[in-house]
Amino acid sequence: MRMPDPDPAIIARRAELAGIDLRRIVGPEWVLDDEAERRPYRCDGITAYQATPLLVVLPGSTREIQDVLRFCLAEGVKIVPRGSGTSLSGGALPLEDGILLVTSRLCAVLSVDAVNRVARVQPGVANVRISDSVRHLGLCYMPDPSSQMISTIGGNVAENSGGVHCLKYGVTANHIVGLEAVLVSGEIVRLGGAFQGAADGELDLIGLLTGSEGLLAVITEISVRLVPVPETARVVSMEFAHVEDACRCVGAIIGAGIIPAGLEFMDRKVVNAVSALLRETCDPRTDALLLCELDGTAAEVDALIETVADLARRGGAIAVRVSSTDEERERIWRSRKLAFSAIGKLCKDYYCTDGTIPRNRLPDILARMAILSRTYGLDYANCFHAGDGNLHPIIMYDAARPGDLEKAEAFGADVLRACVDMGGVLSGEHGVGVEKRDLMTHQFAPADLRQQQVLKCAFDPGELLNPGKVFPTPCRCAEFGRMHVRGGALRFPHIPRF
C-alpha cells in the first residue's frame, strides 16, 4: 500500500518549476525553497514524524490562495495546509512532493460585532488573540486548547480542537458560525453567516469542514461565536489517596447535575513532577488530584463550589482546597499548566496520545494502561480532561534507544484500541492525522469509512489536499469519474520517520 520514497532528483526539478509559478502568485519572498529555510517546517507538534516540504508557500490573501490552488490542481501538486503547525497527530506533517501552504500571514481580526456576538477573523490568528481583542467588550472566545498561545484558529477549526473549558462550553465546532473556504478548484464557498443560527437551511458544510483536517478545502475566513466573560470563576483542588476514589468523584460531580467549566485529572507522577519543578512538597499519600473549575454568576458559583467540595470530602478526598481569589485560582491551576513541562524533566522523550472513553470506564482504562506499561517496559503518566472522558496518556521513552519509539507508539495504539473497545473513540481533540490513521479500521466499519471517503472525493477528487492523512487507504476517486489530476496514478505517501 505504501509507495517508495519519491526520487530526489525529480522532486528537486519539480520544486524548481513550481517555485517559478508560485513566486509569481504570492511574491518571490513568500516562497521558501532553500533547505535551511524549509527545515523549521519539517514537522508539527509530533516531532517523531518529519519530512521536508517541496516548497513552503505563504500566501498573503484569499485571492492568492485561490491562485495557488488553481496552479496546484492544474499541475497535480499536493498541498498540506497549516497554521502554526502545532497539530499533535501529525495532521500538518509536510509531504516531500507537496507544498506546505502556511496561513501565518493571514492574521487579521477583520471585524467584531458585539451586538450579535461574532468576530470575523483570518485563519492565521492565534486562538488567544481573539479573546484578547474582545476583552474590552466583556466578551471572549471560549474553546481553549493548551496550545492557544500559538495555535491558530484555522488549525483549531481544521482539528476541531478542544480544551479545558470544552466540558461546559463545547468544542470548536460549537463556536463556529460561518466559514469562507477555497475549494481545490480555486472557487470560494461561503458558509453560514454573521451570527449564531445563520447556518440553518443548508447542508451543514461548516460542521463538515470543522475537524476535516485540511482534507476538504483551505479555510480562509472564520466567524466565531463570542460569549460574555463569566462573572466569576472558582476552582477546587481535591487530592485522593486512591485513583478509584478520584474516578468516582468525577462521576459524583457530573451525576449531581453540575457542569463544571473544567474537570481535570492528574496522577501521582504528574503531581510529584510538578511539585519538584515548583520546589513544593506534596502529601506523599496523594495518588490522584482533581481540579474542578466552576464559572457563572457569583451566586451560582458560590453555591455549587461547596457542593463539589462536599462531594469530594464524602468521597474520601484527603485534602480539599477552594480558591477564594483570582490569585489563588491561578496558583491552583499552575500545576495543571506546568504538567507537560514537568513530565518533560522526568524522561528523555515522551509521546502523548489522545482518546476518549465513556466517563464510567475511567477506572478500567487506567487499569489497562498499568498492564500495558509492564508489557512494553515503558513508564507513563496521566494528565487529562476527566470530565469528558478525554484521556492523554503520556508515554515516556528514549528516542536514542533503538526500538523505543516503536514501543511507545505500539503502547499508545493499544490504549486507543482499548478506548474503542470500551465504547470510546480514537480521538478526543487532536484529530487522526497520520498518528491514528491506521487505527481507523478498528473504529469504523468499511461502509462508514467508505462514506467518509466519498465525501472527501466530493471535495477533492484528485486527493491533492493533505493526502495520506486520516484515511488508512487511498480514496476511490476514480469512481466519481472526475479525475482532474495530471500526471498519472495517485501515490499514497508513506509516513516519513525521523
Next chain:
Amino acid sequence: MRMPDPDPAIIARRAELAGIDLRRIVGPEWVLDDEAERRPYRCDGITAYQATPLLVVLPGSTREIQDVLRFCLAEGVKIVPRGSGTSLSGGALPLEDGILLVTSRLCAVLSVDAVNRVARVQPGVANVRISDSVRHLGLCYMPDPSSQMISTIGGNVAENSGGVHCLKYGVTANHIVGLEAVLVSGEIVRLGGAFQGAADGELDLIGLLTGSEGLLAVITEISVRLVPVPETARVVSMEFAHVEDACRCVGAIIGAGIIPAGLEFMDRKVVNAVSALLRETCDPRTDALLLCELDGTAAEVDALIETVADLARRGGAIAVRVSSTDEERERIWRSRKLAFSAIGKLCKDYYCTDGTIPRNRLPDILARMAILSRTYGLDYANCFHAGDGNLHPIIMYDAARPGDLEKAEAFGADVLRACVDMGGVLSGEHGVGVEKRDLMTHQFAPADLRQQQVLKCAFDPGELLNPGKVFPTPCRCAEFGRMHVRGGALRFPHIPRF
C-alpha cells in the same frame, strides 16, 4: 424546469408492481395503496401543498428499511422519508410517483445511559417522549420544537429543529451524539457513539445528516444527549407600549451577558387574540409583549431575574410580572402556547414562515413587514423567538379567495428575502423543503449551492431521496459517473398545489 404531472395510468401500474415487492419486505398490512388510506398522508404541516403518494410504506425495522431502499434503488423509485409529517416547509410533502416511507412504527426508546447521559432511540419516537422516559433520572432532552408532542426525533434531526429553549441550549444539532442511517444503497452507516464527544476523529457526518431534510439517507437510530433538568425556572412577562422599546429590551438583556432559556416576542395582535381566547382583558396600551425565562440553580435565577425585570422597567415597560411559583410560570407561558390557536380564530387561513436576522435588525424587519402588509393587502401578526432573531411572521389570508394564497406566499418570500438582505438567512428552524427552495439562490452563490449538491450526489447520485426539496435545480449527478438509476432521465418534480 418543471415537468408536467406524471401520467396517472403509469403511476397506478407502477404502484401496483412496487406494492407486490414492498409487501414482501414489510408485510402486507404495512403498505397502504388504497386511495382512502393514502389520503391522510397527502401533506405535512403546510396544508397548502398536497400530493397523494404512490404508496405509503411503514417498515418495522432497520433491516426492512434496508430492503425497501435496495428495492427502490434497483427500480428507480423515489422515496420521501418522514416521521409524523409536521414539517412546516413542505419537507415531508409526498411525491405522486414516489413512496412515502413513514417511520411511525420505529418508536422504541432503545436504551438510556444515565451515567454518560445518552438515550438511544428509534426515529419514530415523539420528541416529548424522550424527556418523559428519563424524567425519573432527573434528566431531560432539551430541544423543544412547538410540535414536540407529536413531531418525531427523526424528523427533528432531519430538519435540525429549534424551539424556545434553543437560545440557551442550542438546536437539535447540538444534542445529537450518534446516528445510524441507511444509505440509498441499503448499507448501514454508524456515526458517532455512545456519549458526547464520540464523534471526533472522523468527517462530521452527524452534522451533515442533521438538517439534511431527508436528502442524504434514512436515519434509523439516534443517540441524543441528555442534560440535568434545571433546578429552577422562572419567567418574566414584560409589556411595552412601543415595539421599538421591546426590541431594545431584547438587546439590553443579551447585552447584559444574560443567556435566557427563552426570550419570546408577541405583538399587539397576538396579545389581543390570546386575551380574547382566554376571556381576559389586557392593557390597551400594550403594543408588544416579551416573555423571558431563566433557568439554572435557584441562586442564579433569583439573582438574574431581577436584573431582567429592572432592564425592562428602565427600558420603558408598562407592566412587568415575575413568576414566583411553577403555577404562575405556566400561566404566563400559556399565552405563548395558545398564540397560534388564537390567531387561527382571527382569520380563515394563515401562513407562517420562518427566517432569521441578526438581533439588532429586529426593528428594521418589523418595519419592512408593515410595508409589505400594505403592498399585498394582507394582515399579519408576529410571535417569535426574539432572543435568537428567529422570526415567524404569521400572514393571514383566505384560501377561498382567488389569488390570496399566492399573495400570502409572495409576502412571505419578500420577508425572507429581506432577512437575507439584512444579513440573516432563509430558515431558523423549519428548514427549506419546497417552501423556500426557489429562494435558495437569493442566499447562496452558485459555487455554494453547487458544493452542497455535490454532497447530495455523494450520498444519493440517482436523486431518489426526497427529490425536489431544498435545491432549486436538479443536481448534476451525471458528473459523478455513478448513475445507478434505471428508467431514463431524472425528472424534477413540480410543487403540487392544493
